[in-house]
Amino acid sequence: MASGRDRIARARALRNSQTRAEGLLWSLLRSKQLCGLKFRRQHPVDPYLLDIACLSHHLDVELDGEYHDQIAEGDLKRQRYLEALGWKVICFQNEDVLEDAESVLRAIARELGITYLFHKRTRSRSGNRSENSPGLRNPKR
Template identity: 40%
Template structure:
């Protein structure tokens, strides 16, 4: 049985309600199976909250803003912990998402093993 983390779940709910502009932009590309698989946003993978996750493909997508510049070791530890649980982790900067959403979507499709040249609605 999975242990519930009510504080983490509440924080994830708050994060979903207050998404940043880069998170909203990427969510528009990921939501409603637009890349051929189901993604969820602000997913509790206790003790972490992943920005986006496709559980069926064991893929986590993290967006790194300015606040991550001084957190490389924490982000590396988080990535390693998620990888030990069988997840692959893709990281994109906020600038990449805002300035090149098509390229980000192609990278995600490639990670999923899908043909990135097949047109998909973004």
């Protein structure tokens, strides 16, 4: 089992080296845009890091590129382990996301048994804080 620091460093490295498909899917899932659900990237479930997880529904969303064809047995072992812990695992190919991201979002909602609803986040904020957030200094004062 990796130490907490090792796990955090690995999660950061994976976030920083994400594929185009991972970046696109994350941009659509973050900020509760899909059905009001909160998702996390690189969520630890020892000994694994889940690509994208919805903790409230124990859903693991995995994106697979070409290299996953070579490690299918390991992926199946991982999936069985997570399912034994109560997680649902849903996998998509990178091409699925890049070619039709809305179908992927609809499949996630369908897997959870909830009605598909997408609220695009506003582009006015770059982070989690708005101009009126407590703790954010107002330089005009």
